[in-house]
Amino acid sequence: MTTPVLPLSGPVEDYLKAIYDLERVGEPASTNDIALRLAISPASVSGMVRRLADQGLITHEPYRGVRLTREGRTAALRTLRRHRILECYLTEVLNYPWDRVHDEAEQLEHAASEELIDRMAAALGNPVRDPHGAPIPTRDGTVEEATLRTLADVAQGERLRVRRVEDDDAERLRYLAELGIRPGALVRILDKAPFEGPITLWVDDAGGGATRAVGVALAQQVFVEAVADQ
Amino acid sequence: MTTPVLPLSGPVEDYLKAIYDLERVGEPASTNDIALRLAISPASVSGMVRRLADQGLITHEPYRGVRLTREGRTAALRTLRRHRILECYLTEVLNYPWDRVHDEAEQLEHAASEELIDRMAAALGNPVRDPHGAPIPTRDGTVEEATLRTLADVAQGERLRVRRVEDDDAERLRYLAELGIRPGALVRILDKAPFEGPITLWVDDAGGGATRAVGVALAQQVFVEAVADQ
DNA sequence: GAATACGTTTAGGCGAACCTAAATAACTAC
DNA sequence: GTAGTTATTTAGGTTCGCCTAAACGTATTC
Numbered sequence: 007m008t009t010p011v012l013p014l015s016g017p018v019e020d021y022l023k024a025i026y027d028l029e030r031v032g033e034p035a036s037t038n039d040i041a042l043r044l045a046i047s048p049a050s051v052s053g054m055v056r057r058l059a060d061q062g063l064i065t066h067e068p069y070r071g072v073r074l075t076r077e078g079r080t081a082a083l084r085t086l087r088r089h090r091i092l093e094c095y096l097t098e099v100l101n102y103p104w105d106r107v108h109d110e111a112e113q114l115e116h117a118a119s120e121e122l123i124d125r126m127a128a129a130l131g132n133p134v135r136d137p138h139g140a141p142i143p144t145r146d147g148t149v150e151e152a153t154l155r156t157l158a159d160v161a162q163g164e165r166l167r168v169r170r171v172e173d174d175d176a177e178r179l180r181y182l183a184e185l186g187i188r189p190g191a192l193v194r195i196l197d198k199a200p201f202e203g204p205i206t207l208w209v210d211d212a213g214g215g216a217t218r219a220v221g222v223a224l225a226q227q228v229f230v231e232a233v234a235d236q
Numbered sequence: 237m238t239t240p241v242l243p244l245s246g247p248v249e250d251y252l253k254a255i256y257d258l259e260r261v262g263e264p265a266s267t268n269d270i271a272l273r274l275a276i277s278p279a280s281v282s283g284m285v286r287r288l289a290d291q292g293l294i295t296h297e298p299y300r301g302v303r304l305t306r307e308g309r310t311a312a313l314r315t316l317r318r319h320r321i322l323e324c325y326l327t328e329v330l331n332y333p334w335d336r337v338h339d340e341a342e343q344l345e346h347a348a349s350e351e352l353i354d355r356m357a358a359a360l361g362n363p364v365r366d367p368h369g370a371p372i373p374t375r376d377g378t379v380e381e382a383t384l385r386t387l388a389d390v391a392q393g394e395r396l397r398v399r400r401v402e403d404d405d406a407e408r409l410r411y412l413a414e415l416g417i418r419p420g421a422l423v424r425i426l427d428k429a430p431f432e433g434p435i436t437l438w439v440d441d442a443g444g445g446a447t448r449a450v451g452v453a454l455a456q457q458v459f460v461e462a463v464a465d466q
Numbered sequence: 467g468a469a470t471a472c473g474t475t476t477a478g479g480c481g482a483a484c485c486t487a488a489a490t491a492a493c494t495a496c
Numbered sequence: 497g498t499a500g501t502t503a504t505t506t507a508g509g510t511t512c513g514c515c516t517a518a519a520c521g522t523a524t525t526c
Contacts, residue, residue, distance in 0.1 A: 117347040
């Protein structure tokens, strides 16, 4: 029972991606959240939500939010796969700077054919994570989305490895790169100031390492996992 | 005096490309020809023509056809550059089969940024012709569009080099490849049957060569230039 | 439980890009 | 030069994806 792959419009793909991402937190995606994420008015979202529900891509309980159907989820994952493989390809093959791949991939993901994506993936040796650490769905629509803690959640003292950073803001990415905070980097929290204050951490680096301080908002965009002390 | 590069929609870019191509023959592009080429109704073309004229991309004399303005032409050439560099990249780097690059490039050309195109071009050593022999416009919007004769125009006996083939029909491309007719190939016309009859020719090939026969319609899609006898 | 605040939906509109059907202009043939 | 064909335009309509303003539900607070 293969779902027929009818081509979806660019906007529809964007909605599904946004809903997928919002839903990942647990709660059904609210109209308002979708609107904020896509930078369009809530009223417009209401309209599109009706159409997506009609097409069977989401279920909608009025006033209570939206959930992807199985069909909607695989469509979202198809787009996500395109996006992330494009990001890999742009960085690794075409030497795109870290902070600019997202926007370019955002455009191309709606135009690239499945064949192109597969050829790019093959040329890269079928990567499993994109340059920002996000896992790449397989062709048949599965991902292991690890539930990672963020830098804002972990306790002082823990040794951590950065697994993933949010990629939707170029400026933020540039700043994180400056700090040496990128997937794979090893960090340790030295201090967390009270009242949502700055988090001071040690960032291992090629030439030794450095002390850095970040605010909570930024720390929440950095996903980490514990690393065995040694 | 640099023309501001406001982003054009996909359909608009397609219209400009089509008009550019039709105009190259000499005559201003007619509503009907544009409609045929884009596979849309003449009435729709009338509507779009008004909008393009309003934007200053074309001039329109009612009932007499349409011409690109300088601004329209550079916009067309920008799109054409994207298209052709994409074709090069897909063939040379990603090993796309000859007959499938056109359609893929047709989609991507509307989404790819100037930066991506430049990076691809650089990776290829700034090619000057695409895989079908079409010249690639430069970044500043110039091309030397050689006025070539087609296989249907030349006399019996001449030694010829294939310079370019029309790329807009995948099946035709597959067939031409089968016959060994691709840019760079050397051919000689052995016979032209009267009354628009088949054209018999000798096609040089790696392993010696072969005799082939093609109809006039096909011959008109193959552009050639004379080669000094030796 | 009434008042308020906030989130959501409905109503009504708009531009882009297509369509069909009907009207009109231009060319062609007799 | 009139008739007929063909090309072009106009008129009116559709869908998609957005908008603002107004109405409506839900949750919260006193």
